[in-house]
Amino acid sequence: MLKDRRTHTGRETHTFSISIPKMIRETGWQLAQNQSNPLSRYTAYLNRICLDTLLPFFHEWTEEEGLEKPLKWPREEQLFQSLEFVSGTALQIGEIRIVLIPYEIEECREFVVPQEWVDCPAYCGDYYLAVAVNLDLEEQENWLKIEGFTTHQQLKTVAHHRESDRTYTMEFNALVRDLNLIDLTDNLKVREPLPDLPQIEPGEVEQLLNMLGDAALYSPRLRTDISTDKWLSLINHCSYQKKLYARKMGEDLTEKNNSTEPITLKKWLGAIAEETQKILKEGWQSFDSLFEPLEPSPVRGHLSIDRHLTEPIDSKSEAAISPIISLLEPYQKKNLRYHAAGVLGEIGRGHPEAIAALSDLLKIEKDEEMRWQAALSLGKIDPGNPISGTKKAKLIDLGLRLHAREIALIIAIIPKDEERLGVFVQVRSVNEELPTGLKLSILSETGEVIPKLEVEARSDTAGEGKDNSIQLRFTPPSGTIFQVRVTSNDREFTETFIA
Template sequence: MFSLNQRETANSDFLFLDIGPEDLQEAWQQSQKQSNAIARHNAYLNYVCLKNFLNWFAEESECEISVWPSFKRLANIWEIVNGSAIQLGQNRLVLIPNDDAEVEKLCVPQEWVDIPNWVADYYLAVSVVLDGDEDECFLKVWGFTTHRQLRNNGRYNESDRTYNLPIKYLTASLNVMQVTFGLNVQQQVPQLPSLSHAEATRLLEILGDPSLYSPRLRVDVPFEKWAALLDNDEWRQKLYDRRMGRLVEVASAAPVKNLGKWFQGIFEAGWQSLDTLINTESSNLAFGFRKRDRKREETKVSVEGIKLIDLGMQLGNQSVALLIGLTPESGEKVGIRVQLHPARGQIYLPPNIKLILLSQSGQVIHELQSRLQDNFIQLKRFTCPMGKGFKIQVAMEEMSITEDFAIEAFGNDNYE
């Protein structure tokens, strides 16, 4: 059972966690990643709350603990929505912080309740008390409710798109929550409508304006459309980038590349076959790939395309090479291998550069990040059926480049 840190209170079921000065400093640094004062305050409260809960759960629970969707993606959520999600084994908890020492109700943003991928099992009301000296700050957990209880018994407030439940209806002891782990406490919610790329682009232009402090409350944007935009990892990041004044989406509007044509030796602008590079270039890049080309028979790759990517002046004009290898398989499928290599005579990739595989809808499937002195990084090999597509993103700091690919018709005569 969870152990509770007791302060002077009439109800011994409440959980109290002390907040250290170092946590406040970290929270302030985290909050600077937001576009306006409201979002910075929201990020500050959420970071303090999340950090202390992660430390407490690590001591009290043997379950595997992680942040959903990931710690690095919290900034694009806190920019627009209050709350943090923790995956505790098979159970998801959403922490809803408030800076009032006394609260009357739990107010959960609709996103955490009605977006299927965001839904949690439990929702906790937390007061972040920062009125005293730095060494007297603490968290108070008023209790929890389940998704089913919140959706069935909570009052929906259309004006701020929240579900509200009076504090008196919460269960104070987290030990009771732990006893119910494994039970089905979620209420089924409708699936979101599909959002076309054109619709998403229009919404990003409207809602990406940083002067709009609460884009989630635009009355002319139905919640279902807003939720579909927010549920997409790529679009949510682009919304955040726009609000932060970052419009570095170098290839986001580029046409979809038909990889089927690569088997015919036809490459889109910016791309070329690896064979062409090796035969025409005398640079260190070509030499490095000429060396690895001897092993192509072992990997059974039929065709490889390469594109040089300039990381920009703010990153020291570094360049990397995106390499995609294709192998036709049975059932009109293509095996795909994606690698990222250093370019311009460099031996190692820049540290912390990301190579990301996205679905057609923009959901992250696989993500890698380079370490110090990585010669290259490679995504897990995957297959793509004819008629389907995927996206590859290269990202570093404020720069991101996304390439859209599809497997359209390719002739068997070209590789048999």
């Protein structure tokens, strides 16, 4: 349970205001340009600044309680899609989901929750926070305030369902104002069971996408000639939502998913701002933004480059960095040197001695695992360094979210020489083991599996998934076009790259 805490003003956290940093506002507006119309852009902006301003508060909360760190939901790729159609974001803390519903303080007289956040199994949460947002040209007048919260159970049993705009509404005085009553530890039953949504026939899906994908239609969720059940079924399905977003943005998703336009990996090294935005829009994001620092886990394939940090270290402390650098000396044990290189990637951003130490290590080191660790760490603390590497991740949809799994494809690259890249490919489950039989394959440009570049997730003695991740590593000739394919049962995801 949230302990009594005070803001910088000294007030207890029943309700309190938090300033919205200028950087969060600027970044939020920049990312909101990935929406199709002025209404969805402003909605996305409001939601992003709410999410990014409150995230540090919840980090502090969960750290005090010894709980898992909060993760943004949806993840970045799906967030572009979700905010195109539905206002609201969420924080996932273990199995608990806290939904954030922002509104402009002068424009709302009641707490209004879009029906998708209540009746879609993929969306619904445990706790719903009403977040008042005040925006003004004056720097000191940009703030937000949590007005109170309710639960999924209360929304389903007490709130008023309004079919006209597909929302659930409650009076503000019916909200619980004391955040200390939010409980993340006792597994209270605050969700009402939801019936399954009706299935939509494939032919009807295409018809709905054509009807709702019109760029001139600002709010597809309010189109009254399409039943609520059909809309909820469509938006609840990640791949349908992705296709609808692509239609709204005027993109040919079929071509994009079939990778007729390969991704040039060398552009990921030292990507300029414009290229970084393109990467983000395509669904790729930095590895650390999707995963917390990793704990050792059972893996299968050619190499694991996972790492973990044992203690937090002050990144600005010379006394912290210098001892870590000393652990890179050749006389130290390999395990110590490996982890020291990883730690520098977490604490040494912009630090000239840390940058020099990793650069020197790469110039003399022969061990392949050590070179990977050093190059990826150097890429974190000195982006654009010509000998550094980078690591990206992308959530992929194999229909596994129906079974509460999220699967990410991870690509890491490091320069091997002036022309060639070393390529590391991994498939990792975000929240549990991979399903048995999931396969990762590297294919040639013509679609043939390259010998020795295929690996499959294993099962334990009970037939359940055993591996949290599977991976492959190889060094293709410069300019080689290759495909990465992930398959599970009859589902397949393929992305094409140029080395």
